[in-house]
Amino acid sequence: MSFAGGIAVVGAFEHPTRFAPNRTAYQIAAESARGALADAGLTLADVDGYATSGVGPMGVLSMCHHLNLQPDWVDSTNIGGSSFVAQVANAGAAIQAGLCTTVLITYGSTAASDRFAVGTGGGMSGDPTDAFVLPYGPTIVGAYGMVAQRHMHEFGTTAEQLAEVAVTMRNHAALNPRAKYRNRITVEDVLASRMVSSPLHLLDCCLISDGGGALVVTSAERARDLRQKPIPVLGSGQAVRHSGTGHRDLVDIAARQSGAHAFAQAGLVPEDIDFCMIYDSFTITVLATLENLGFCPMGEGGPFVENGAIGLGGRLPLNPDGGGLSSNHPGMRGIFLVIEAVRQLRHEAGDRQVAGARTALCHGTGGWLGVMHSGATLILGEG
Amino acid sequence: MSERPLPRVDEESRGYWEAARRHQLLLQRCRACGAYRHHPRAVCPNCLSSEVEWVVSAGRGEIYTFTVTYQNQSPGFAGRVPYVLAYVLLEEGIQILTNIVDADPAEIRIGQAVRVCFEDLAEEISIPVFRLL
Numbered sequence: 363m364s365f366a367g368g369i370a371v372v373g374a375f376e377h378p379t380r381f382a383p384n385r386t387a388y389q390i391a392a393e394s395a396r397g398a399l400a401d402a403g404l405t406l407a408d409v410d411g412y413a414t415s416g417v418g419p420m421g422v423l424s425m426c427h428h429l430n431l432q433p434d435w436v437d438s439t440n441i442g443g444s445s446f447v448a449q450v451a452n453a454g455a456a457i458q459a460g461l462c463t464t465v466l467i468t469y470g471s472t473a474a475s476d477r478f479a480v481g482t483g484g485g486m487s488g489d490p491t492d493a494f495v496l497p498y499g500p501t502i503v504g505a506y507g508m509v510a511q512r513h514m515h516e517f518g519t520t521a522e523q524l525a526e527v528a529v530t531m532r533n534h535a536a537l538n539p540r541a542k543y544r545n546r547i548t549v550e551d552v553l554a555s556r557m558v559s560s561p562l563h564l565l566d567c568c569l570i571s572d573g574g575g576a577l578v579v580t581s582a583e584r585a586r587d588l589r590q591k592p593i594p595v596l597g598s599g600q601a602v603r604h605s606g607t608g609h610r611d612l613v614d615i616a617a618r619q620s621g622a623h624a625f626a627q628a629g630l631v632p633e634d635i636d637f638c639m640i641y642d643s644f645t646i647t648v649l650a651t652l653e654n655l656g657f658c659p660m661g662e663g664g665p666f667v668e669n670g671a672i673g674l675g676g677r678l679p680l681n682p683d684g685g686g687l688s689s690n691h692p693g694m695r696g697i698f699l700v701i702e703a704v705r706q707l708r709h710e711a712g713d714r715q716v717a718g719a720r721t722a723l724c725h726g727t728g729g730w731l732g733v734m735h736s737g738a739t740l741i742l743g744e745g
Numbered sequence: 746m747s748e749r750p751l752p753r754v755d756e757e758s759r760g761y762w763e764a765a766r767r768h769q770l771l772l773q774r775c776r777a778c779g780a781y782r783h784h785p786r787a788v789c790p791n792c793l794s795s796e797v798e799w800v801v802s803a804g805r806g807e808i809y810t811f812t813v814t815y816q817n818q819s820p821g822f823a824g825r826v827p828y829v830l831a832y833v834l835l836e837e838g839i840q841i842l843t844n845i846v847d848a849d850p851a852e853i854r855i856g857q858a859v860r861v862c863f864e865d866l867a868e869e870i871s872i873p874v875f876r877l878l
Contacts, residue, residue: 479818479819482816482817482818490755490757490758490784490786491784492750492752492753493752493753493754493755493758493762493784494752494783494784494841494842495842496750496752497749497750497751497752497866497872498830498842498843498844498872498874499749499814499817499819499821499822499825499828499830499844500830500842501814501816501817501819503812503814503816504812504814504817504830507812507814508810508811508812508830508831508832509810510812511810511811511812511855512809512810512855515810515855515856556815557813557815558815558816559812559813559814559815559816559830560812560813560815560850561812562812605840605842606790607780607781607782607783607790607791607839608772608781608782608783608784608838608839608840608841609838609839609840610832610840612809612810612832732810732832733842
């Protein structure tokens with residue numbers, strides 16, 4: 363099964379806000395829907411499929427109500443922050459199956475103005491596993507920190523190498539007028555920032571912002587008549603990791619499985635990718651993802667990101683928008699991976715444009731990397 | 746005694762928590778396929794058998810990984826930082842998420858040998874935690 367270029371992203375919009383105490387999350391989602399549909403040259407009346415995540419247990423119904431939509435297909439996948447990456451592929455599958463023709467995907471969140479402690483607040487859901495996790499005081503940062511600690515132990519990865527990721531993201535954000543933090547930082551700044559959960563310092567952690575975005579996905583055939591150059595979906599994959607029956611290799615992450623599927627569908631290998639959009643919830647997430655996707659051997663993520671390799675002009679530019687570490691992170695960043703990839707593949711990214719960008723890989727990690735998490739990979743082409 | 750979140754005891758986990766209250770660490774083993782599992786579940790995820798037995802763990806293992814938590818705003822933890830969250834690999838080959846207690850966080854290393862002890866969180870609830878040997 364593959365999309366074989368028959369499915370395309372035809373509309374993309376990132377809400378410009380980073381702090382919106384005077385807006386609701388639903389409003390941000392609706393404003394983003396307006397932006398993405400206008401970008402595509404479509405209206406709400408053209409939408410017959412709808413997907414969203416992160417707006418409550420039956421949020422997809424509330425959002426349909428809010429936008430007065432009665433679509434033929436809905437998707438409320440919630441596998442954490444990677445959900446929207448997965449939903450692009452889900453939308454493509456639904457369109458290829460003839461369930462609908464034009465899918466709108468929206469996201470809106472006021473995590474920052476709600477003062478929601480995304481990373482350090484504890485608390486999962488009501489799952490049976492909670493009883494064996496919550497009494498010990500896990501935090502999201504801690505769950506990723508345990509992976510970082512293990513990575514350092516097995517491979518000799520250094521705090522400086524992790525910091526290099528944060529420094530590179532800030533360099534990119536300096537070129538993005540909408541990024542939340544644009545002042546340049548150094549490796550020393552990262553190491554001098556306070557420890558949140560060892561070995562992760564404050565500047566190893568993504569920021570918390572408000573924000574949202576939207577995407578429009580349709581068939582390549584229908585895309586031909588629309589406003590924008592369609593961006594074809596070349597491959598996708600989804601996977602999960604957890605401790606199972608009490609056995610987990612923490613440096614083996616879902617990206618290994620979802621990435622393999624995406625590359626196989628696309629008929630591509632890592633060397634074919636011009637730039638990556640990788641969910642940088644924490645600096646360790648980037649190293650583990652690069653390794654598990656096959657951009658470097660296991661354990662060599664640290665050396666891989668040194669010397670500007672993931673910076674603009676490097677061998678694999680990564681998150682030219684500045685990522686969650688510096689641009690925006692309203693709690694579930696997956697949608698922004700796809701939005702920025704689309705902007706780059708249309709060659710409309712301004713000062714932060716990746717020269718000659720023709721093929722992009724987006725990978726979202728959702729959940730708690732060291733406890734249980736999901737991975738969703740999407741490979742996009744130039745159209 | 747504690748404003749920390751208490752485990753919710755249910756039909757699948759009752760045996761584990763009743764033993765923990767007696768300061769005993771139990772693991773489950775499938776009678777059909779012999780596989781150990783943690784956390785406890787009524788149905789074996791290996792072979793889907795419902796035949797299960799409780800086995801007393803030797804309570805010894807080593808630190809597989811850990812993190813020293815300096816920030817956690819949630820009730821019960823804000824006043825406890827820094828504390829050590831860790832996965833311990835038990836001798837039985839099972840990893841268990843836990844805390845390393847009564848140790849200077851700066852002294853914690855992956856691979857250190859540890860032994861189970863229990864923290865009493867409420868009248869009826871104790872949780873397994875580990876000390877350095």
